[in-house]
Amino acid sequence: MKKGRQGPPKFTKKLAGRIANSREKYAFRGDLEEEYFEIADNEGKRKADNWYRGEVLRSMPSAIGSSLFWTAALMKNYFIVSLRNFRRNIGYSFINVLGLSTAMACVFLIMIWISYELKSDTFHEDHERIFYVFQDIHLENGIRSTEVTEAPLIFDLQERYPEIEQVVRYESVENLILTYEDKAFFENGSLLASPDFFGMLTYSFIHGSPGVADLQPGTIVLTESVSEKYFGGENPLGETILVNRKFPFVVSAVVEDAPDNSFVEFDFVLPFEFMKDLGYDIETYNNVSYFSLVKISEGTDAQQLSDTIRNSFDKVSEETGMKRDNYLVPIKDVTFRANAGINYVLLMALTVTAGIVLIIACINYLNLATARVMTRVREVGLRKVTGAARSQLIIQFLGESLSLSFISFVIALLMASLAMPYFNNLTNRNFSVFTLNPDTLLFYGGVLFVTGICAGLYPAVILSSFSPVKMFNRGLKSGKFRARLRKTLVVLQFAVSILVIIVTYVSVVQFNHMGTTNLGFDDKNVLHFRGTMMENFGLLREKLLSHPEIISVTSADMLPMIVSSFTPEWGVEKDKQNVLAGQSTVSFDYLSTFNIPVLEGREFDENRKSDLENTVVINRSMAENLGFDNSANKQFYINGTLYTIAGVFQDFYFFPLSDYATGPMYLRLSPKETENIFVRFNPAMRTDASEIVKQVVEELYPGFPTDISFLEDYQMDEASIIDTINTIMIYLTVFGVLIASTGLYGLAVYTCENRTKEIAVRKVLGAPVAVIVTLLSKEYSRLIIIAMTLAMPLAYFIADNMLRFFAYRIELSSTYFIFTGLFVFVIALVSVSVQAFKTARIDPVKTLKVE
Amino acid sequence: MKELTRLEEIYLLAILRLEDNAYGVEIRKLISKQTGKRITYGQLYYTLEQIFAKGYVNKRAGDPTPVRGGCRKIYYSLTNQGRNALVTTHEIQKTIWEGLSVSSIKKG
Numbered sequence: 001m002k003k004g005r006q007g008p009p010k011f012t013k014k015l016a017g018r019i020a021n022s023r024e025k026y027a028f029r030g031d032l033e034e035e036y037f038e039i040a041d042n043e044g045k046r047k048a049d050n051w052y053r054g055e056v057l058r059s060m061p062s063a064i065g066s067s068l069f070w071t072a073a074l075m076k077n078y079f080i081v082s083l084r085n086f087r088r089n090i091g092y093s094f095i096n097v098l099g100l101s102t103a104m105a106c107v108f109l110i111m112i113w114i115s116y117e118l119k120s121d122t123f124h125e126d127h128e129r130i131f132y133v134f135q136d137i138h139l140e141n142g143i144r145s146t147e148v149t150e151a152p153l154i155f156d157l158q159e160r161y162p163e164i165e166q167v168v169r170y171e172s173v174e175n176l177i178l179t180y181e182d183k184a185f186f187e188n189g190s191l192l193a194s195p196d197f198f199g200m201l202t203y204s205f206i207h208g209s210p211g212v213a214d215l216q217p218g219t220i221v222l223t224e225s226v227s228e229k230y231f232g233g234e235n236p237l238g239e240t241i242l243v244n245r246k247f248p249f250v251v252s253a254v255v256e257d258a259p260d261n262s263f264v265e266f267d268f269v270l271p272f273e274f275m276k277d278l279g280y281d282i283e284t285y286n287n288v289s290y291f292s293l294v295k296i297s298e299g300t301d302a303q304q305l306s307d308t309i310r311n312s313f314d315k316v317s318e319e320t321g322m323k324r325d326n327y328l329v330p331i332k333d334v335t336f337r338a339n340a341g342i343n344y345v346l347l348m349a350l351t352v353t354a355g356i357v358l359i360i361a362c363i364n365y366l367n368l369a370t371a372r373v374m375t376r377v378r379e380v381g382l383r384k385v386t387g388a389a390r391s392q393l394i395i396q397f398l399g400e401s402l403s404l405s406f407i408s409f410v411i412a413l414l415m416a417s418l419a420m421p422y423f424n425n426l427t428n429r430n431f432s433v434f435t436l437n438p439d440t441l442l443f444y445g446g447v448l449f450v451t452g453i454c455a456g457l458y459p460a461v462i463l464s465s466f467s468p469v470k471m472f473n474r475g476l477k478s479g480k481f482r483a484r485l486r487k488t489l490v491v492l493q494f495a496v497s498i499l500v501i502i503v504t505y506v507s508v509v510q511f512n513h514m515g516t517t518n519l520g521f522d523d524k525n526v527l528h529f530r531g532t533m534m535e536n537f538g539l540l541r542e543k544l545l546s547h548p549e550i551i552s553v554t555s556a557d558m559l560p561m562i563v564s565s566f567t568p569e570w571g572v573e574k575d576k577q578n579v580l581a582g583q584s585t586v587s588f589d590y591l592s593t594f595n596i597p598v599l600e601g602r603e604f605d606e607n608r609k610s611d612l613e614n615t616v617v618i619n620r621s622m623a624e625n626l627g628f629d630n631s632a633n634k635q636f637y638i639n640g641t642l643y644t645i646a647g648v649f650q651d652f653y654f655f656p657l658s659d660y661a662t663g664p665m666y667l668r669l670s671p672k673e674t675e676n677i678f679v680r681f682n683p684a685m686r687t688d689a690s691e692i693v694k695q696v697v698e699e700l701y702p703g704f705p706t707d708i709s710f711l712e713d714y715q716m717d718e719a720s721i722i723d724t725i726n727t728i729m730i731y732l733t734v735f736g737v738l739i740a741s742t743g744l745y746g747l748a749v750y751t752c753e754n755r756t757k758e759i760a761v762r763k764v765l766g767a768p769v770a771v772i773v774t775l776l777s778k779e780y781s782r783l784i785i786i787a788m789t790l791a792m793p794l795a796y797f798i799a800d801n802m803l804r805f806f807a808y809r810i811e812l813s814s815t816y817f818i819f820t821g822l823f824v825f826v827i828a829l830v831s832v833s834v835q836a837f838k839t840a841r842i843d844p845v846k847t848l849k850v851e
Numbered sequence: 852m853k854e855l856t857r858l859e860e861i862y863l864l865a866i867l868r869l870e871d872n873a874y875g876v877e878i879r880k881l882i883s884k885q886t887g888k889r890i891t892y893g894q895l896y897y898t899l900e901q902i903f904a905k906g907y908v909n910k911r912a913g914d915p916t917p918v919r920g921g922c923r924k925i926y927y928s929l930t931n932q933g934r935n936a937l938v939t940t941h942e943i944q945k946t947i948w949e950g951l952s953v954s955s956i957k958k959g
Contacts, residue, residue, distance in 0.1 A: 024896055024900070024910075024925055026922040027875055027924060027925040028892055028896055029919075029920065030875070030919030030920065030921075030922030030923060030924060031875030031876045031879070031919070031924075032892055033918065033919050033920045033922065034875075034876050034916075034918050034919050035879075037918055038876075055892060056892075058891045059891040059892045059893025060893060062891065062893030062894045063893040063896075065897055066893070066896060066897040066900055069897075069900070069901075070900070073904075
């Protein structure tokens with residue numbers, strides 16, 4: 001406000017200042033004020049004020065238009081400058097973009113997979129009210145949680161807790177034979193479920209409907225693919241399928257295949273009561289292998305109910321005499337919390353690794369961008385001098401990095417979609433990069449934005465903060481600071497790379513170890529087929545052994561590496577509680593067929609009739625636990641019955657690979673209860689043996705599905721997830737290493753470039769090329785060593801903790817560290833040396849002339 | 852040779868007429884009087900910037916005065932390009948109006 005004369009209304013005046021066309025802000029304001037006073041003089045203050053306000057208001061649209069016009073012009077300039085810059089440093093820019101794209105692509109693929117898996121089982125209606133019942137079993141050496149329960153559990157729960165609206169139980173039975181007309185197959189995807197199954201869980205019906213698919217006795221529900229398999233494209237409703245060649249079931253409905261990220265997997269569903277016909281006990285609490293689901297009524301606090309159940313429901317403990325706590329797990333979490341589900345940890349490890357790869361790429365960008373800061377110094381100085389605000393500069397540079405991020409993003413999408421078929425193959429899923437839903441959009445946007453900003457913020461802030469004077473001076477001070485900063489970033493990048501490489505290296509070896517390997521028994525040169533329902537196993541065995549190509553024949557209830565039956569009640573004293581011991585039911589020659597060494601005593605002997613009664617063969621862990629000096633012929637109790645030990649065999653590994661990787665285990669003899677037949681053959685006669693077995697089986701059991709395979713080809717579901725993750729980890733490491741290496745190389749190049757003058761001067765003063773190269777390399781090496789000292793301990797800590805998750809783990813030896821260290825060292829050193837060499841060879845005349 | 856839009860023509864001629872006194876307030880007054888429409892300062896400066904961007908006028912900074920609250924005046928003057936454009940436009944104008952008079956346009 002001026003002295004003597006009143007000025008125009010203050011608020012509007014401020015407004016005028018703000019909206020003024022950005023170029024001639026002052027002229028605009030001045031003109032307005034001048035005319036204001038004219039009007040004030042002529043027509044009075046009131047009129048002038050009104051005029052002023054009106055004028056400013058009506059100027060707003062044009063003013064804004066003008067701003068936009070100039071902003072557009074500025075943007076155009078930014079764009080041109082960016083492009084120019086990009087071209088000038090095309091090497092770096094290329095590295096940057098490629099690095100960012102690769103990293104982004106990796107992250108995309110992994111996130112698509114993970115977000116899919118995380119959504120498991122949310123497609124059921126009211127899924128927030130559906131829970132699995134888990135239980136914690138209190139053992140001597142800790143608590144074991146499991147997702148399987150006893151058969152009558154749900155009814156007792158429902159009776160006791162009115163908040164439970166609906167209950168369902170189910171179980172899967174392997175190796176059922178399904179027959180329709182001339183088609184007969186062994187099917188593993190069975191589900192035997194209680195009537196409310198389709199009422200609680202939501203599946204799309206292709207034929208039939210939920211009400212009808214009540215799983216009444218004698219009915220079966222098929223999935224689409226199974227229906228295809230047996231009926232072609234025809235509607236199978238009303239047709240009869242035979243199960244195990246004895247039991248007829250009428251098809252009551254066909255549903256769509258369950259999505260592959262669902263915990264409940266099935267190919268067809270039979271009524272739960274059928275378990276009885278198959279010989280299972282579903283009335284008592286003796287068997288823990290059933291899945292129980294409950295649906296709670298609306299408004300119930302699930303956590304509270306779960307706690308109540310945990311604390312007050314003791315039926316199981318009463319019935320079985322073992323302390324058990326039951327609790328609820330939401331259905332969408334079950335894939336991760338079940339022992340048989342996907343290991344949450346693995347997926348997290350993957351995400352973290354992918355994230356780290358992205359971070360490496362960003363640090364790369366940061367490094368290189370900061371390094372190039374000096375080339376832009378004069379531009380920034382000029383802009384500042386001609387009136388650029390700091391915010392404008394920040395916008396300019398952030399804009400550049402966001403555009404770069406965007407370009408990388410587009411390329412990443414392309415890369416991801418190219419890699420998609422291969423990725424789908426790997427993960428056994430069907431993804432598309434372009435399936436847009438709120439999740440993916442949010443996610444893509446997030447990556448784009450975060451990368452752009454993170455990578456670009458630092459250079460932007462640094463650049464805009466320079467004072468123009470300093471810039472043109474090229475003061476030494478800023479040089480030192482920059483150098484220190486650059487060095488820090490180099491160290492950081494190295495450290496992160498080292499960390500990632502070590503951790504992934506270790507993981508990869510660990511997974512490999514778990515997947516393949518010597519499990520302790522010999523699965524090579526063994527044929528396997530299922531002999532469910534085949535009677536007279538003795539005759540089969542005789543016939544097979546009559547061929548010289550066949551070495552031995554045995555059978556068991558499961559594949560040797562799978563143990564599904566455990567008991568805690570065993571020991572020298574009756575009713576003693578112990579760690580869980582695994583049990584397998586076998587027939588003669590089991591140990592010899594699998595070349596499992598017998599340490600003490602002997603195997604089951606056909607010639608000893610007594611073996612058929614209460615005799616067992618135990619493994620070393622069990623023998624150690626029992627504590628006999630010489631276990632042969634000693635006795636102990638299992639589940640209250642006294643057994644005699646015939647011999648002790650060497651431990652071998654069995655799945656599930658959790659706490660029981662090697663635990664106590666025993667074999668019991670009962671050929672009638674075995675279903676899987678194993679035939680060891682002479683390795684030289686591989687194809688012949690296969691033929692022979694086929695022949696004999698067809699001869700003795702016409703009409704049975706013959707599904708003979710080599711045991712060594714057997715792939716476990718778990719193993720394949722592990723394989724998948726394994727492969728992905730390898731790729732990630734490779735990418736991470738590549739990106740880090742290119743970054744290191746770029747940095748080395750830059751470091752040398754920056755010191756061309758220094759190098760030239762040294763040359764002039766007589767230093768030979770070799771000395772210069774050594775000098776630069778030495779400095780760089782120091783940085784690397786610092787990085788290593790930072791990274792290695794951290795890597796050790798992480799790797800060690802990670803390995804604790806696996807009972808069956810590798811040793812964390814120094815090999816990993818040494819190898820990685822050497823590798824990174826070599827790469828860095830080579831890049832610096834090469835670059836130093838190049839720079840040192842430049843004619844000093846050329847370098848020193850530029851000034 | 853470039854032809855001017857009507858608006859540009861009006862502004863350039865106004866600036867021409869005002870000679871050394873061609874700055875915001877004066878330009879606006881003149882044009883408002885000539886066309887009979889009131890243009891706001893917003894529109895004024897927008898157009899001034901446009902013709903400046905196109906190279907038809909030059910800017911010259913004047914002194915700040917108290918009356919203007921200490922803000923500078925910006926004086927505009929024609930460039931050669933601007934003058935050429937005016938000439939071209941005028942010639943085109945002559946050509947298209949050739950032979951027609953105002954009375955021949957108004958019927959009867």
